[in-house]
Amino acid sequence: MQKIILSKIKTVTLILAFFSLFSCSKDDENINDLDETIYIRHRQADMPAYIHGNASEKVFLIMLHGGPGGAGWAERRNTIKSEIEKNNAVVYFDQRGSGNSQGNYAESDVSIDIMAEDVLALVKVLKVKYGDDSKFFLLGHSWGGTLGPATLLKNQEDFLGWIDVDGAHDPKGLYNEYKIALKKMADEQIALDNNIDYWKGVLTLVKNISIDYNTKEFYKMNRQAYRAEEKLTDDGVINNSKNDQDGWYNLLTTLWNGNNIQNILVKKGLFEKVSFTDKLYKITIPSLVLWGKYDIGVPTIYAQEAYDNLGSNDKELFIFEKSAHSPMDTEPDLFAEKVIEFINRYK
Amino acid sequence: MKVQTIIFLLVCILCLQTQGQNGNSSFLDRTEFKVGYYGNVLWDNGLNIGAEYMWKEYKNIKERKKGQKIITHQFLFNGNLGYSTNFSTQTDNGLSTYYGLIWRRTNPKGKQYNVVLNPLGYYRSFLPETYEVKGDRVSKVKLPGRGYYTPSIAIGIGKHRKGKKRSGWYLNLQYTLRTNYNAGTLPVLSLHYGYRFNFKRNRH
Numbered sequence: 001m002q003k004i005i006l007s008k009i010k011t012v013t014l015i016l017a018f019f020s021l022f023s024c025s026k027d028d029e030n031i032n033d034l035d036e037t038i039y040i041r042h043r044q045a046d047m048p049a050y051i052h053g054n055a056s057e058k059v060f061l062i063m064l065h066g067g068p069g070g071a072g073w074a075e076r077r078n079t080i081k082s083e084i085e086k087n088n089a090v091v092y093f094d095q096r097g098s099g100n101s102q103g104n105y106a107e108s109d110v111s112i113d114i115m116a117e118d119v120l121a122l123v124k125v126l127k128v129k130y131g132d133d134s135k136f137f138l139l140g141h142s143w144g145g146t147l148g149p150a151t152l153l154k155n156q157e158d159f160l161g162w163i164d165v166d167g168a169h170d171p172k173g174l175y176n177e178y179k180i181a182l183k184k185m186a187d188e189q190i191a192l193d194n195n196i197d198y199w200k201g202v203l204t205l206v207k208n209i210s211i212d213y214n215t216k217e218f219y220k221m222n223r224q225a226y227r228a229e230e231k232l233t234d235d236g237v238i239n240n241s242k243n244d245q246d247g248w249y250n251l252l253t254t255l256w257n258g259n260n261i262q263n264i265l266v267k268k269g270l271f272e273k274v275s276f277t278d279k280l281y282k283i284t285i286p287s288l289v290l291w292g293k294y295d296i297g298v299p300t301i302y303a304q305e306a307y308d309n310l311g312s313n314d315k316e317l318f319i320f321e322k323s324a325h326s327p328m329d330t331e332p333d334l335f336a337e338k339v340i341e342f343i344n345r346y347k
Numbered sequence: 348m349k350v351q352t353i354i355f356l357l358v359c360i361l362c363l364q365t366q367g368q369n370g371n372s373s374f375l376d377r378t379e380f381k382v383g384y385y386g387n388v389l390w391d392n393g394l395n396i397g398a399e400y401m402w403k404e405y406k407n408i409k410e411r412k413k414g415q416k417i418i419t420h421q422f423l424f425n426g427n428l429g430y431s432t433n434f435s436t437q438t439d440n441g442l443s444t445y446y447g448l449i450w451r452r453t454n455p456k457g458k459q460y461n462v463v464l465n466p467l468g469y470y471r472s473f474l475p476e477t478y479e480v481k482g483d484r485v486s487k488v489k490l491p492g493r494g495y496y497t498p499s500i501a502i503g504i505g506k507h508r509k510g511k512k513r514s515g516w517y518l519n520l521q522y523t524l525r526t527n528y529n530a531g532t533l534p535v536l537s538l539h540y541g542y543r544f545n546f547k548r549n550r551h
Contacts, residue, residue, distance in 0.1 A: 037437055039477035041488055045529070046474055048438050073436060097529045100438040102472060102493060104527045121480035128478065128485045250390045250439055253533060260531050 031055050034089055038129070042121040043114060045103035049122055050092040052076065053085030058134040059347045060126060061163075061339075062091045064119065064144030064151075068265050069258025071099030075141070077245040078328055079336035087340045088137075088347070093122055095147070097261030099254055110264045112274065116150040123158050137343055139163040142298060142325065145306075146171055149276040152283050161286045161346045163339060164306050166325050168298045172275040175213050178221035181299035182206050185228060194235040202228065213272050225296035229324045238294050239322045239330040280309035287315040288342045292323030292330065314346070375546045377401040379514060383541015385521075386431050391439055393431025395539060399423040399449060419453040425463060440473040441492075445499055445523075459505035461519060468497035470525055499523035501539065513544045 036051045050073055051060075061084065063075045072092035084090055094101045096115050119138075127134055136159050140148030145167010152162060168174065183206050186199040202224060209217050232238045287310045291303035300319070307317040318338055320327040328335045379399045386392035400423060407418040426446045433439035447465030477491030503519030519539040526532040 037475050039474045039488075039491060041477055041479040041491070046477065046491070046493065048436075048474075050436075100436060101529065103529055104493065104495075105530055107530045110530055124480050124483065124485050125478040246435075249436060250433055252387075252536065253439075256533055257529060260529065264530060 038125070040118070040122050040125050042118050043109055044105035045096045045101055045109075045118065047096060047101040047103075047118060047122075048072070048094045048099065049125075050076065051089060052081070052092070053089040054087065055089035055130060057088065057347065058130055059088035059137070059343065060091050060130070060134060061088055061137045061139055061343065062093060062119070062122065064093065064138065064140040064147050065095065065098065066142030066144055067098060067258055067262060068095070068143045068146075068270070069098050069260070069262040070143065071249060071254050071258070073099060073249050074245055077243050078332040080328060080332075081244070083333075083336035084339055088343055091122070091126065093119070095119075095261075097257055097264070099257065100250060101257065107264050110261065111268065112147065112150045112265070112270075115147055116154050119147065119151040120155055120158070127158075135160050135347055137161045137163065137346075139165060139339070140167045141165040141328075143168055145169055145298070146270075146274065146276070149280060149283060152285070153276070153279055156283060156285050159285055161288065161342060162283060162310075162312075163288045163290065163342060165290045165327065166292060166295050166298045166303075167306065168302070169280060169306055170275045170277045170302060171271050172273060173277070174271060174298070175218050175221075177299045177301060178218070178225065178296070179206050179209055181296045181301070182221060182224060182228070185294070185296055189231070189235070189237075192235075194237070195231045198231050215266060215271070218271055222297070226325070228296050229294075232294055232324060237322075238292070238324050241326065241329040242332060243329055277305060277309055280306065281311040284311045284313075286342070286346045287312045288338065289315070289317045290320070290327060290335070290338060291317075292320045292325055292327045294324040297325035316342070373548075374400075376548060379543045379545045381517070381541050381543045383517070383539060385429050385537050385539045385541075387537055390433045390435060391431050391537070392434070393429050395427055395429035395541065397425065397427035399425050399543070402448075416455055418455075419451075421449075421451045421453070423449040423451065425449045425465065427465075437475060441470050442473070443468065443470045443497060445469070445497065447499075451505075453507050457507040457509060457515070459507055459515070459517070461501070461503045461505060461517060463499075463501040463503070463519065463521070465499045465501075468499055468523065470495045470497045470523075495525045495528055497523050497525050497535075503539070505543075512546075513542055515543050517541060517543065 032054050034051050034053060034055050037048055039046045039048050065072050065075050072094040076092050096118050123136055138148055138159050145164050149169050182202050186202040189199045190196055205224060233240055289303055289307045291300055293300060303317060307315060320331045323330040377400055381397045383395055385395040401421055402424055403422040405420045409416040428444045430442050445465040445468035450462045452460045471494045472492040474491040477488040479486050479488050499521050501519040501521035503517055505515055505517035507515040521537045521539055523535040524532050525535055
């Protein structure tokens with residue numbers, strides 16, 4: 001009997017030790033190398049923020065992912081992870097209805113305005129968690145370049161700088177710019193004897209696109225813009241894309257979420273009505289505009305437009321010569337160098 | 348909510364009715380328990396426990412040259428409780444429970460086909476440290492997470508081991524709807540693989 005009791009006590013002790021091992025590790029927060037996941041509950045949505053890197057100086061770079069409907073976690077790759085996180089903490093945020101965000105809300109609770117308020121809610125939480133003296137930089141990639149200006153136009157006081165990476169500050173203008181950029185790129189590549197059949201097909205596609213906005217045709221061109229990147233890579237015009245993202249994201253949830261949130265925003269007129277071009281002058285914090293020379297996803301013409309219209313006195317435009325829509329994947333070292341240099345200058 | 352309540356009451360009435368009808372055989376004789384894996388192998392993995400209570404059983408006897416061929420059709424009440432997580436992101440922790448009816452066909456060799464209908468289901472997510480923002484007020488949420496209604500259907504195969512305590516295995520593909528998730532309904536596909544066991548006095 002005594003034997004049985006002793007063996008049971010042994011088992012229970014082992015189980016308790018096992019659980020306490022895991023419960024301890026979570027609380028031992030290392031400010032020089034943060035590895036945390038927190039959620040922000042705002043207007044019926046629960047949105048994860050994955051916080052990584054060196055927060056010893058309380059400098060946080062908030063990453064706004066692309067899409068709409070991308071995923072914050074997926075931005076954690078290449079030199080963002082290996083270099084930028086060493087310099088400062090990086091906050092990868094799953095926006096409303098994106099990635100692993102969840103909640104119960106209606107379609108009326110989805111708008112750029114509310115999503116911008118979500119980002120400001122994240123800042124409030126980070127201040128409570130890490131102190132009021134925390135410093136924030138905002139980086140928006142692609143669709144993040146729509147949400148970034150929307151956020152800063154609501155409140156830019158909390159941010160020390162804005163980094164616009166191939167950002168769509170003018171989604172309304174994309175339909176026409178796709179036609180121009182695809183044709184221009186096709187003409188250039190045909191002149192260079194690169195993938196002639198493919199680029200001739202692109203010219204035919206552009207010729208048949210209707211003058212007025214049409215969602216189906218918008219996506220035809222959008223898909224083509226990304227296919228074009230593959231051809232440019234094949235011909236050595238841009239560098240090969242690197243992506244060392246680790247871990248298994250919940251792929252089906254992410255895809256379903258992304259598709260759903262994008263449909264709602266498009267239905268509400270994202271690519272027909274939304275443009276921040278005329279309001280960019282109100283953004284007066286230091287700004288860095290980073291763009292790939294061969295970007296068609298958000299055509300390169302927008303780089304100059306963003307730079308010209310931003311209201312900041314401290315602004316810089318940098319074009320990556322061997323990149324298209326994602327310079328963090330095609331020229332990762334130079335990308336990290338530019339971002340770190342900007343953050344260190346204004347932190 | 349109204350629909351869920353009506354379904355719940357109907358299931359309760361059916362349970363009570365069967366208890367009355369089968370008063371002469373014990374609960375344990377009509378019940379099998381199960382434990383197994385559930386998830387999608389890649390990013391969502393969990394453990395599930397459950398019970399199946401036999402409501403009706405029909406035997407279809409066919410005369411063959413070699414002898415009788417008995418095909419058994421069963422209707423079983425099904426109740427489950429499971430916990431799953433995504434080890435990479437720690438963002439998919441959740442407890443799920445669901446109840447419904449199983450139709451099962453068993454051939455003389457013990458090979459089984461299952462069709463499962465679970466109109467009652469509930470998923471409770473468990474989130475890590477969560478802060479709620481209302482205006483300028485930030486507060487920490489206690490027991491963060493959300494509850495969702497999750498009806499499901501499943502189809503699968505299995506094997507019955509006659510007269511054994513560990514009476515068989517099952518492999519089901521389940522399709523669950525998690526609603527109201529964000530601004531819609533989230534479809535979830537999962538694999539369920541496990542073993543059934545029983546505490547029957549007269550095993551057959």
